[in-house]
Amino acid sequence: MVGQWTVTKPSRSDEILDADQQLMITNQIMSQFESIAPKRPTKPNRSEPDHQSAAANNPSTDDMSTATKQNIPQLDKLRSLLSQSQVLKYSGDQGAMVQEEFVETEYYNELVSIDKQHHTVQLFQTLYI
Numbered sequence: 001m002v003g004q005w006t007v008t009k010p011s012r013s014d015e016i017l018d019a020d021q022q023l024m025i026t027n028q029i030m031s032q033f034e035s036i037a038p039k040r041p042t043k044p045n046r047s048e049p050d051h052q053s054a055a056a057n058n059p060s061t062d063d064m065s066t067a068t069k070q071n072i073p074q075l076d077k078l079r080s081l082l083s084q085s086q087v088l089k090y091s092g093d094q095g096a097m098v099q100e101e102f103v104e105t106e107y108y109n110e111l112v113s114i115d116k117q118h119h120t121v122q123l124f125q126t127l128y129i
Helices: 019-036 051-057 061-069 073-083 093-097 106-117 121-126
Strands: none
Touching: none
């Protein structure tokens, strides 16, 4: 403990500094703490446009040229599909040859009236008629 500073309460007989000296010491301490504190970027004002986000939303031609130089698989696929000049044509004759995936049964024919009356009434009629 020899050679270490100890913090003690100021006594009534301690020397009181002038207001100017107290202000100077306070400013020195505040500047020391401000220099140690980590620097955070300031938030942009909401009413002012952010230049970085504006550049991201409206890329210039220079940005587009760098994006096209990169190998983006989805962009390559889109360009290859756009370059193909195939046109799909549908004619009624081909539609008749396509086999349907479901088979229509009597069950579906009975359900036609479901939107017209309640399902319990229809069930009651089919059971007792």
